[in-house]
Amino acid sequence: MSDNTSGCSGNCVPGMKKDMLVPQLAVVTDIRTDTPDVKTFRVKSLDGQPLFDHMPGQCAMLTLPGSGEAMFSITSSPTHKDYKEFSIKRCGMLTEALHAMEPGQEIGIRGPYGKPFPVDTEFRGKKLLFIAGGIGLAPLHSVIDYVRANRDAYGHMDILYGSRSAADLVDLDQIQTEWMKEKDTDVYLTIDRPQEGWDGHVGFVPSYLKELAFKPDCTAIICGPPIMIKFVLQALIEMGFDKKQVYTTLELKMKCGIGKCGRCNIGSKFVCKDGPVFRCDEIDELPGEY
Amino acid sequence: MSLKKIALTELDRFFSAIALKKKIYLPVEKAGQYDYAPWEPGITYHPEVLHTVKSAKSVFFPQSEDLVRYKRSGLSLAITEVPPEDEEFVVFGVHACDVKGFEVLDRVFLSDPVDTFYKARREHGTVVSVMCPQPEETCFCETFGIDAENPGADVQARICEGTLYMEALTGKGEALLEELGGIVAETNEGKDSEAYAKAAEEHKKIMEKLPLAGLTTDGFGAEADLLTLFNRPEWKELSSSCLGCGTCTYVCPTCQCYDIREYNTGKDIRRFRVWDSCMYSDFTMMAHGSPRPDQLQRFRQRFMHKLKYYPDNYEGAFSCVGCGRCLQKCPVSMNIVKVMKTLGGADHE
């Protein structure tokens, strides 16, 4: 774990003096509107050099001075070295300001932070089941694209993704044009309520999951609203999964991103450096403050 | 290594000599209260003062400090770093508990990734500790294995019969005493001298009589079971009167939580760090809620952090030095001792 954070200090800090809390300059080169309240921002360094290396599941701090700073998971795959992408839902003052940005806006970025999904260790060679709800697809996006880029290193991949409505499905276009066509991959989409023009599945993610009745021979990776995670986890257990087979991410308020400001701890763990990725059996050992 | 000494009446000369070259911080009286502040001519040292309100940590980890400045115009952004401390300074008069407090902070700020602002101050600061004068009933530093008679730091000092005896413990300390060669006198008296030992002896007697002398950390620390401690029902009553203010946090030598905020001067945007308190309701507040919605959880967080989470992360070391400031300052007389006694091991069941 400490490899990642310390690895960063070499990568992202040109010159020795710069503190970890000081971001580097970056520019938003492209803004995609995914859903009515989610936009995806592509961020590059000013000189075209890679900002820093990251692994799927890791996060970075974005700052728009005047509006503040916050942690976002990196949506793009590490295989895209020249940029980082962030899918961000509008839900507060900073995200409001980020959504109001235009391409060309310079921002501050620092990272990567946190423990990634074990894509090169535990996940290797395994069958993978991704379960996401709403904006929860963002952290999984990077993993899925990473797996796709190294497709042969992993087993079969199932992706179950649901949202409130068709319009709220993040990256529907890419899902349909790329993921659905990926070899050895099945994608299942669902929306909460029926709507015109939608001939796919309708219903909540946990119930669809039960309908699909996946065999517990794969590693499950869940991300979405807390209530969804709770019911999905229940369903998986019922389906015979062991908590050790299930990974999820946690979200808490963060300021420093490096385990010092004292905000994002759950028990002795800091989400910013020991998370955000947790195996579900590890979570059981933590106090319920998340 | 032999001791250096200076009469308390000569301290002014001592401070002026240091001040010629560098800043010297010491407990300074302001409107009836003591806090660390730079020495200026006219300021006298009060050896009888046990505690400053804010601990000595404020010298290395100030309540607020700028980290970076931004300027925005149109789409462009300019980032200006704020240089870390680059001048030598001295901190004088730190007692054993506060010295130990630095160690607690060091583990957090100097562990990877290093906090350069803190590190620069630590590197540039020379700490002169002094054996504490009369301890108060609220003192319990021994609980955390602190030797109040030998506080440590770069230079360790002890006042015996109107004279300040100093002993350099580090290279930095030696260099400082070296520089002051003309001011402090070399003494032939060793640490075994009668006066020197007597001062410690008397001190020790008081330490033994302290009402909290027997307090132990049993039941806490890395070995304790986290969830059992966390789920103890006593937290509810313990926290029932907590006001959720930040007094305990801000007077504590070991609390290190901080917030990072922005201030827009209209000309530039300053990003600065300020002390924060896990006792505040907005500490972990997010748009959709807080994982610690009630004062019970916030109260528990603070003490679990000191007595359990911190030891888990730092080889069993506690994040409390027994200085007793929170015992004296809490508006509703709540404090870590009550928590330790209520939830602690067999000794106090």
Add this chain to the structure above:
Amino acid sequence: MSVNDTVDTAVNAAAKEWKPKIVAFCCNWCSYAGADLAGSSRLSYPADVKIIRVPCSCRVNPMFILKAFERGADGVILCGCHPGDCHYSTGNYYTRRRMTLLFSMLDYIGVERERTRVEWVSAAEGARFSKVMNDFVAKIHELGENVKVGDLRCKQ
């Protein structure tokens, strides 16, 4: 320690001729109209005065006044309808009490009392508006730059 540029500020301030910054809050119905009348009557007053339109003097929160001082204002003046003539019947009566207490407190902490004022100016009193502003600016010139209340970071 945090960066402190107070010395630079002093040098800069001395270099430039000091021009006071004065914020005037004017109620929409009387004083703002009074200021308009001063304008259409070409009754001049110093350009240091910048007017902020508020619906009623009772809209002015003490925080706005302190905010102005924080940002480096040298004087703050609040103008409303004459007591009894408030467009909203009672607004300026509340203003009067609030500002009386606020000004008293500023005085109490040692801020020069003349840096804050309340004046009642009707829509017909263009001449009075101009006179009030001239007097106020003259007073602020007398007092000089505000160094007691203000965030130093904004002065750098």
Add this chain to the structure above:
Amino acid sequence: MQAISAKIIERAKELMREGTVTKVAGWKAGEFFYDAEPNIFETAESLDGLVYNRFCAANLSKYMIKNSAFESAGKVLVILKPCDTYSFNQLLTEHRIDREKVYIIGAGCEGMCDIDRVRALGFKGITGIDEKGDGKTLVVHTLYGDGEVNIDDVLVNKCEFCKGKAHKIFDELISDNEDEGPRGDRFEGVRALEAMSPEERFAFWQGELSKCIRCNACRNACPACSCRKCVFDNAASGVASKANTDSFEEKMFHIIRAFHVAGRCTDCGECTRVCPQGIPLHLFNRKYIKDIDEFYGTYTAGEEAGQRGPLITFTQEDREPNSVSDKGGN
């Protein structure tokens, strides 16, 4: 006060056993004699830990907001000292407490002592305090020997200038000095400041406020500062701030705080009592109280519930704001 203490415990137990109340807000014995802490007792047995002594200065009325909230079940018994009842009334006026859910025992008070003032007299390592039978002297035991102090010399500031011993609201009284009147001239500190030159006043406040560490103890203890979310904590308010980043921020915080409680502050003195830096914050509030009394007629917030405060009313003859310039020292 021991007699009163015993009666309180007895009555509290009765009320709890007969089901009139389900919990009791009182003070619990602390680590030392002097650090009685506010506590919510939930069982009759635990009430044996209830204390009422010279160090029960903490005002319990603010706890009643939470304990009488809509979702809070049952009735709570609260022990209020005479001065605390003003705060309670003010909170009733502002609809913050549900009177139906609170049972008040008015406890007689002979004045509370401030351990910091005992320390300021030079006592260190205080291990115990006894009250002499004369009701005027405390015997202080310390690690370094014993000594005596005159109670009058170590009273909490609010008790030094007691408003009088009469309870303004209660369900029952356990008190034998209801008719004792006010004590001292509580505006003398304000007057002393007013008599200074503006420069002296500025220096005084600069010195005091620069000590502020923004721990928010004053705010969080204040029964009038009971906002669900304080403007200074609200990022959207435009004035949010957290620390003494600049000396102006402290002034702003304390002036706005004083203004927000003007006409609502009952002068309960908690702000000054709890300040870890010993800032005489009551001088702000008493200044407003004095101004209000002088400008708009004597008004005592919390004298009775339902009063209309001086800042939410007016008369047509009120004085002009500029006129405050005409007074004060020079």
Add this chain to the structure above:
Amino acid sequence: MHKIGVFVCWCGSNIAATVDIDRVVAEAKVQPGVVFAKDYQYMCSEAGQNIIKDAIKEYGLTGIVVCSCSPRMHEATFRKAASQAGLNPFMVEIANIREHCSWIHKDKEEGTEKACVLMRAAVAKVTLNTPLKAGESKVVKRALVIGGGIAGIQTALDIADAGFPVDIVEKNATIGGRMAQLDKTFPTLDCSSCILTPKMVEAKSNENIRLITYAEVEEVSGFVGSFKAKIRKKARYVKEDVCTGCGVCMSKCPSKKGLNEFNMGLNNRPAIYIPFAQAIPNVAVIDSTQCIKLNTGKCGLCEKVCTAKAIDYTQQDEFIEEEYGAIVMATGFRPIDASKFDEYSYSTCKDVVTSLELERIMNAAGPTGGVLLRPSDGKHPHSIVFIQCVGSRDVSGRGKPYCSKICCMYTAKHAMLIRDKYPDVEVHVFYIDVRTPGKNFDEFYRRAAEQYDVDYIKGQVGKVWEEDGHLVVRGVDLIANEQIILNTDMVVLATAIEPDPTARKVANMLTASIDTNDFITEAHPKLRPVESPTAGIFLSGVCQGPKDIPETVSQAGAAASKVIGLLCKDKLTTNPCVAHSDELLCNGCSCCEKVCPYGAISYDTHLINDHGVKETRRVALVNEALCQGCGACTVVCPSGAMDLKGFSNKQIMAEVEAICL
């Protein structure tokens, strides 16, 4: 991102002469959020407006700042233009660089600099503007008039004439009010009944008017356009639609001890009675306190003699609930209680009467049949002393601080009438001042003094007492500077008038504000004298302040025209710059409610989800139809829960910051 457009107007040379327009434009372009800036000679011209409209469309502007003349001049113009181009009109801010800048500064450098600052402040504000939409509310096309005196009748008639239904609620058994009690009216001396009665009849017969007499408004809720009122119609024990008003019951009723209210208690009336001959409705009413049947169960004579079978002893109070678009207060007045002024011996001497009592004595339908007789012995008086300002202009606290306005004139009227009819009666009038502003008023007074030889004495009366069957008056003649003692047969007190005691209750119900004398406060004393600050509540007659009949009637008409203006609308658009409360921050302390001059704030308990914690809390609610946007509430709110749309805390602070930069 904000896309702000800045438009700088030259106003010919009005602005351009002292403000360097190019510099303002250049400066505007570098402001955060500004994507477009342009100048033009006359922004308010059609061509100028087109520049704005085109830019809004072309650049997709999210807000605009027009640097031009005062917003009082052209804010509406530019808002309309913005709206036509698809931009919310409240996304427009004006920087007043003419009246507040170019016109008052001669130095171009100075003017330009200030114009830049004003522009900067407007830009800073507009980036925080939010699109606002005027709300709409329905208008119930029915009015309620509370009070059936001349004021209420006139208002109702005028409203009814315009085609809107009106209900008059009168607490007495008949409409007519005080005017019905008067004998003659000044300054024309025409008979009061002769001019009032036709109006009463008209009110009765008008199809659009419903008379609800012997009734009181019990509850009012709602707001302008849709008030809901609950009216209690008290039991008359006489079927209103059956009684023919024949009066037989009155003559047969054995209980005749009730004081005749209409005659100011100077004589008695039966327990069942018609208040006076011309009463409308001309229907009897039983005084339940006097009626033997209702009190003992015996008697029942009236029921037996009533051929119409109108008597119903079992009648109960009835409630009428109705919706109204507007409510008019016409609650009128009463004379103050003269017994408070005991130096005049009103309570002990029968021959000391009030002016209104004298009116009844002089009236042909009054207790004496219109013959001037002393109440004590029924003899003809030979001398009468009038005392003016009894309780008026009194700052001692016993009386009223105001001038009752009508007393000088009616006293002159009484004096003149008496001298005319009984030339043998000596008439003295003690006065402080004689106030006769009004058409033909002063002529009238002079006629009394000069032609009718009424003895006007400037001075006050210290004491009146009875001695040997007559009254002694001790007063001062200020002009002669001597004490006078007069022997007289009668003393008439010109008592002050005060709002009817029901006014306070009604005002509270309507959240109409009331002054210290219980007169209803106007929305603006000069410019909106017939409206209450509470929208939809109108004032007619003396409830607003002392008035004579012509003034009352004209005010009644004015109130009616305001009501008609309101009821003509199908929907009300509300000012969108109103207060609103953030329920997450609200403490429920009621401070805002107390300073609101419009009664626009109310409280309710809501289940609040405060960042995941659910709690039931008392929170403030703003009725946007009532709020006028003054902002008084925003400052008393310590938590900042209460804010004002269009002038929010953040907007104003942004302006402050931009100015102080």
